[in-house]
Amino acid sequence: MASNLPFKPKKDPGYTIDKDTVDSVIKKRFNTQKKPVKFTWEGARNLLSSFDFTQTAMNLDRMKDLTENKVKAQEKDYIDFFEDIEKARYSGVSKLGYAISDLITAGIDTTLGRIPEKNTKFNEAITKVYEENKMAEPETLTGRVAEVLAQYGIPSGAGFKIMNRVKNFARVQKTKAALTATVGATTSNIASKSGYMAGAFAIADTIATEPGRGNLVLKEEDTENLSGTDLAVARFKNRLRFGAEGATIGGLFSLVGKPAAMVGKYGIVKPAGFGLKYGVAPVFSGASWLLSKDKIVLPNVAKALRGATGYSLERIIAPALVGRLPIKTQLPAFEKWKMFSVNSSDVTKGRLKKLDNVLAWFRSIGDKTGQQFHLTSRASREIKARARTIEKYLESIEAKAYNLAKGFKNQHNTKTISPSSEKHYLDHVLRYLKGEIRLDKLPSLLRESSKNLKIEMTKIKKVFGEMLPEGELKDYILKNVSTYMRKSFSIFTDPSYRPDDKVTAGAVKYMSNLIKNNRDMRTAAINEFDKFKPEAAIKRSAESLVKKILHEGKTNNGDPLEVLKQISKSNLRLKDIVKTGEELPDAIKRLLGEENNLRSSVLTTTSHAITQTVNKKLFDRLAALGIKEGWLFKDEARANVKGILDAEKIKHVPGLGYLGSRLDRYYASRQVAEAFRGTPGKLDSLIQHQAYRALLQLKVATQFGKTVLSPATQVRNVTSASLFPLANGHIGGGASVTEAFKMVADDIFGAGKVIDEKKLIDNIEDKIRRGVIDENIVASELGAVLKDIKRGSVKSLDGMFLKLANGKFMKGATRVYAGGDNLWKWFGDEYMQSQLKRTYKSLPALKKWFPEIQGQKFIARDLFTNKLKTYDDAIKEASAWYLRNTYPTYSKVPEAIKTIRKLPLGNFVSFPSEMIRTTYNILDLAAKEISSSNPLLRQIGYRRMLGAYTVLGGAGTAALNISSELTGVTMAEIDAYKNSFAADWNKNSTILPLDKWIKGKGKAINFSYFSPYDVVQSPVEAFMKAIHEGKMTNQKRRDILLSAMGDTLSDLFDSFVSEPIGYERILDVLPRGKFGRGGQKKAGGFVYSDTDSPSDVWTKSFVHVLEGVEPGAVTTGKKIGRAIDNDLKPGGQPYSLRDEALALFSGIRIIDIDVPRTMNYKMTDFRRNKLSVTKAEKFYSLTDALNRGPDVLSQEFRNIQEEMFKVQQEFHYVLKDALAMGLKKTDIRKIMMKRDFSVRETSALLKGQFIPFKASNSLMQKRVRDAKAAYPDEKVEPSFFYPRREFFKIMREYRNKSLKYKIPKKPVSSIEVPEIPKEKTVSLLPKLPAMNMANNYRSQTPLPPTPGVNQQVVAQAPQQVSATGLTPTENALLSNEEKAIKLRQKGLA
Secondary structure (H helix, E strand, O other), rough: OOOOOOOOOOOOOOOOOOHHHHHHHHHEEEEEOOOOOEEOHHHHHHHHHHHHOOOOHHHHHHHHHHHOOOOOOHHOOOOOHHHHHHHHHHHHHHHHHHHHHHHHHHEEEHHHOOOOOOOOHHHHHHHHHHHOOOEEEOOOHHHHHHHHHHHHHHHHHHHHHHHHHOOOOOOHHHHHHHHHHHHHHHHHHHHHHHHHHHHHHHHHHHEEEHOEEEHHHOOOOOOOOHHHOOOHHHHHHHHHHHHHHHHHHHHOOOOOOHHHHHHHHHHHOOOOHHHHHHHHHHHHHHHHHHHOOOOOOOHHHHHHHHHHHHHHHHHHHHHHHHOOOOOOOOOOOOOHHHHOOOOOOOOOHHHHHHHHHHHHHOOOOOOOOOHHHHHHHHHHHHHHHHHHHHHHHHHHHHHHHHHHHHHHHHHOOOOOOOOHHHHHEEEEEEEHOOOOOOOOHOHHHHHHHHHHHHHHHHHHHHHHHHHHOOOOHHHHHHHHOOOOOOEHHHHHOOOOOOOOHHHHHHHHHHHHHHHHHHHHHHHHHHHHOOOOOOOHHHHHHHHHHHHHHHHHHHOOOOOOHHHHHHHHHHOOOOOOOOOOOOOHHHHHHHHHHHHOOOOHHHHHHHHHHHHHHHHHHHHHHHHHHHHOOOEEEOOOHHHOOEOOEEEEEEEEOOOOOOOOOHHHOOOHHHHHHHHHHHOOOOOOOOOOOHHHHHHHHHHHHHHHHOOOOOOOHHHHHHHHHHHEEEEEOOOOOOOOOOHHHHHHHHHHHHOOOOOOOHHHHHHHHHHHOOOOOOHHHHHHHHHHHHHHHHHHHOOOOOHHHHHHHOOOHHHHHHHHHHHHHHHHHHHHHHHHHHHHHHOOOHHHOOOOHHHHHHOOOOOEOOOOOOOEHHHHHHHHHHHHHHHHHHHHOHOOHHHHHHHHOOOOOOOOOHHHHHHHHHHHHHHHHHHHOOOOOEEEEHHHOOOOOOOHHHHHHHHHHHHHHHHHHHHOOOOHHHHHHHHHHHOHHHOOOOEEEEOEEOOOOEEEEEHHHHOHHHHHHHHHHHHHHHHHHHHHHHOOOHHHHHHHHHHHHHHHHHHOOOOOOOHHHHHHHOEEOOEOOEEEOOOEOOOOOOOOOHHHHHHHEEEHHHHHOOOOOOOOHHHHHHHOOOEEEEEEOOOOHHHHHHHHHHHEEEEEEEEHHHHHHHHHHHHHHOOOOOHHOOOOOOOHHHHOOOOHHHHHHHHHHHHHHHHHHHHHHHHHHHOOOOOOHHHHHHHHHHHHOHHHHHHHHHHHEOOOOOOOOHHHHHHHHHHHHHHOOOOHHHHHOOOHHHHHHHHHHHOOOOOOOOOOOOHHHHHHOOOOHHHHHHOOOOOOOOOOOOOOOOOOOOOOOOOOHHHHHHHHHHOOOOOOOOOHHHHHOOOOOHHHHHHHHHOOO
């Protein structure tokens, strides 16, 4: 029937655009003020205070002052401009926090709220919290704009990050290609950008818009009089409207074009640096403050997340490993396993101990109990702290003596500083310490430091003397405690020491006279050397005794005073006890290498006294603790009763010297006893071998040169370590970076210059004692390996390493390197103390922190000193505990990693281990803090979580987006570079372009190289990349997973097993084979060619290796020199002075992007891979010839085609990536033609058409001839040994096969609906409680029976897979449980 209307009626759009509504919304967001605007000093002061990062408490108090209720109560008749900006910052962050919380709680209420027993109303609760703490909104236009930027800034970054991921999806790329083919590239590009911006804006608007804001176009759901689930659903619908509106604005925004880009560049990006400094910190403070107001939702979520993993080890894994199930027996508590013995009378305990021994290798505390580890590590830090104090005073005195000598030089106009003059002042200080001169006889400049040094030394000597057993030595030291000084000898301090011939002859002469004057010694000498005359025999015996004395001095690692006591008693027959070493005969003192200088005398006197007194305290405390905890026993019988069948008496433990310990008389299991006695580790004996030691020495020397001696690495060490406090949310007020920098700089460079020297040194000692500073991973690992090497030998090669370890310059460089770490740890410690003091105002309140966060009760007395802890002591203890567990700390490295460092493999293996441990701890502690009932502690937790998010991806993504926008380099270009042209170490990193890449050439930096958290991020990136590549290459699901896991583990463990710095250069030049690479560099390029003469190969190899081990400072200097000389790099690019200066002063190395050059390496690899497809095969050989007929050979030929297909497919995508990076096909053709690629092969590879492998006719004909020769009595059938026709048939099958990745679709006909018996169905969804339908629906007349399904019709009907992954038939016929099973079978669940 014809219509009576001329036009078809328009559909109701569901909304109306009302001008009044639009005006009201705009006015609400950007209302111009009616009050006058004033600029007040008070407002400016408050605004500046909000940017003062040293006053966290003032920021929070100020936020309370700017809440809506308080501002209304104190309303002014004018607008304070500065106060309005404050309101903008806090209000924007507050609204963002409310928006996120509303989104989370709406989701919870929408699901759980439908369950009658739950009936949650979290959404209403969070709204109430927000309304009670709502910030006053800004009133000026500037304030309104600032508020919007604060509210939408971070979500916008998240939106762009998500859309970048979406752009890489295969289906999106396919759709874009189809669109380009239909409407043209320009229109397609506009549409693509429009969709990209629409998606990003939609995500930002959905996340950041708070309820009740009001829409510009779409009509909102009315939420009045709604509560519970209904309110949550309505608000969620409004969220979708917010997102739709944002998508519309974003889509239109991209159409504005270049003007918008210019505004973005100069109106947003340029101020970003300022925003990070003055914007990020307030966001952290404001967001964490608002989120901490939620006492219910997020804390409970955090508790649930932490509790989800609490069942694994103790209840499931351990019972399985010990052969027990939880239903049969209850295992002992996990913390008790350490106290068992592997030889326990209880089989279960023995197995648990074996399991714990394995776990101990990967725990920071090893096989110790918590308190045992605490005491042991505390003792180690105490020794280091006291030794550092003595060292600092010595440095100060030496610096001042140098200045005095320098003043003498200037005064007398001499050209050089007289060493004798400097030594003259130092000798006077030594005489003062010995009590030979008064303090006022020293120059005034030296008095204060000398006095403080003597006070510290007197304390040390007094404690040591009091701990000595009764006897002559104890009486002597305590009687002369202020002047007691030991004699120092080179035999104990210098492994390379050897006395000269004259000194040795003098010692032999002395010993000859000693032998002559002692009848028993004379008789023994004559009997031993009976073939010589008595005089010659006595000389021979004296020479033997001199060698023995030197041997004992070099090999005995105990207290030198004990060694001298042994030498004097058994070899020299001295009657008086050795108290200082001065008592020895002059000839023997010269033989041992007496040292008459201040430093050696002070260190010899104090070092062993400090170590022995601290160790005695430690072992006495451990003795009491071991009896209490049950791993030590007073006698063997008590140990046996506890099931310890291998109990041993500990006896004397090393490190005590003259002192004894209560530990000596107790019993323990063999494992514990050997641990106390210091049984050597598994690799310690291996280090004794010279060849192995040489490998370690090369590794350490090279690593030292490339890190500590590299200016660029030193700079990067300082800058990258700034991410440690950021990861913990330590940004903003609470501590001063400037103050921390000053203290660390004074520590490194301030010797003799600091005004309040004692305060600085006391501060340093305190932080070392608590494990805050001097725990740098790289410096500590190098030092530890050097100690291992020094223990093993006294060969002359160790002299070089002694200088490396103890040289003044090397020590200074190491101190500077560690200072980069100390700076941020000093800051972090002060920051955490500030946080804790603000959170806990008294010691009783602070005591709650220990069980809640640390996991153990507060111990009122210090376990080491037994002193009662004050409030400040407890604050410092908690702060140091936080820092040691969230900042990389060398003393927390597990035993397994410490063992790996002794292998000639890997590079700084302790660092990745610590990054993994601390990253986990940061997230775990944040969850603990967020689940606390203390709002201030929750705020700390939220700050920590925000910081972790920032360093684990947020910062890198933001930098990447900004860099991409500024340079115009697209994400597709960056991905193409990483996929095909980046070095291995850059493939899974965040690459930031520095300029526009033109035809595959440009510059970039590796942002991940700057981030220490790349160790954690990179394996995840490798996993995701492997998954993506697996899907693109049509691998099976299992193969994809295995490949992804392999790539992830390879990336994760690369630092542990990779070639050490320096070794890789050696492997580059070794002949190709099992170990070497035959002149090909690991990083790309060649050292030498096959045509080079042997002398050229040797020369080039030597230079290549030498450049690999040279210190970083030398390498940097050479590069700067070449840049000044306008020299060229091996690849032909000129050295850039700008790039080298940037690398030197920022630690960031510029990456030269040069696709045409890299293509040459790729083409070399392609050709080598093509040749290798038959190298490992027996294809042409006659091996097992009679069983390898035409069928077998055809299958082998087909397998070769498949391998060749993969090789060509990989290179095809290299060419596609080159095109994506701006090269044209003509450019690629020219590059390939220069390398003698045929036109046909080049065209096929560019088009993505496979060129089949063609078997060598000559080799196959030879195979036939060889067969005839092998079987002379038989008539050979050539086609059996060379099935030419079958080969051609296979080649035709593969010819022009597409190299492009295809994702196969499973044919619908293969989908079957199995009948699943009811008794075998498994519910994969939580069982919901039964609902009373009578309350919701009226009773209805029953429906007639449903007719049966015609299976024939169903089978014939076309089955289309819906968005759910199921066909319409499956959706119609299967129950929910059956659908879930079906999805799991398809791999879609």
